[in-house]
Amino acid sequence: DIQMTQSPSSLSASVGDRVTITCRASQSISSYLNWYQQKPGKAPKLLIYTASSLQSGVPSRFSGSGSGTDFTLTISSLQPEDFATYYCQQSYSIPFTFGPGTKVDIK
Amino acid sequence: QVQLQQSGPGLVKPSQTLSLTCAISGDSVSSNSVAWNWIRQSPSRGLEWLGRTFYKSKFYNDYAVSVRSRITINPDTSKNQFSLQLNSVTPEDTAVYYCVRYSFSIRTMDVWGQGTTVTVSS
Numbered sequence: 001d002i003q004m005t006q007s008p009s010s011l012s013a014s015v016g017d018r019v020t021i022t023c024r025a026s027q028s029i030s031s032y033l034n035w036y037q038q039k040p041g042k043a044p045k046l047l048i049y050t051a052s053s054l055q056s057g058v059p060s061r062f063s064g065s066g067s068g069t070d071f072t073l074t075i076s077s078l079q080p081e082d083f084a085t086y087y088c089q090q091s092y093s094i095p096f097t098f099g100p101g102t103k104v105d106i107k
Numbered sequence: 108q109v110q111l112q113q114s115g116p117g118l119v120k121p122s123q124t125l126s127l128t129c130a131i132s133g134d135s136v137s138s139n140s141v142a143w144n145w146i147r148q149s150p151s152r153g154l155e156w157l158g159r160t161f162y163k164s165k166f167y168n169d170y171a172v173s174v175r176s177r178i179t180i181n182p183d184t185s186k187n188q189f190s191l192q193l194n195s196v197t198p199e200d201t202a203v204y205y206c207v208r209y210s211f212s213i214r215t216m217d218v219w220g221q222g223t224t225v226t227v228s229s
Contacts (some may be wrong), residue, residue: 007207009120010146013121014226021178025174034214034215034216036216042222043205043219043220043221043222044154044205044216044219045219046216046217047216049213049214049215050213050214050215053164053213055217089216091214091215091216093208094169095156095171096156097156098153098154098155098156100153101153101154
């Protein structure tokens with residue numbers, strides 16, 4: 001199985017801050033990396049697919065980059081509704097695997 | 108607009124079978140451009156993919172090794188839904204279970220059900 005790691009595991013930030021979350025795969029996954037946002041009591045919501053494609057309806061302050069084993073999710077200017085947990089997930093091969101998550105909370 | 112509506116019991120006794128159903132609206136369980144998945148989430152295991160069913164001239168299944176001996180995912184074309192059965196459950200199967208659509212074209216899980224909290228306890 002492909003193992004996914006994320007850093008940091010949590011971070012505190014203020015509204016308007018630029019936030020960067022990194023994700024690493026245990027082997028190359030090309031660009032088959034997705035990012036999800038999850039709020040308490042809700043299902044994960046797709047933000048970014050195939051590393052850098054913005055899902056329809058997702059604000060443009062979210063962006064993704066990377067290929068191979070190293071990937072980044074960036075929020076250019078953090079908004080109050082962005083405080084949540086973010087997960088990366090590889091869809092290169094079965095079984096699909098997720099990172100452990102990065103919790104973004106208010107400083 | 109595709110929607111997934113989950114149903115099933117929230118409490119299952121140890122050694123019994125966990126059964127959940129996911130009703131699909133706005134898409135078809137027989138579509139050959141998507142796969143229908145079950146994923147669970149728990150504090151100890153995080154987000155864990157369990158398996159999928161998909162149609163490519165006939166129905167196929169893939170399952171996670173961790174549950175392969177206990178899991179069945181079945182499509183129901185007459186009701187446009189799919190189901191999860193997990194046998195011989197233990198407290199370690201306590202989790203929130205999600206049904207999820209996977210799009211082959213963009214290789215991502217783009218539509219999620221609302222989630223069902225399942226507790227395994229006597």
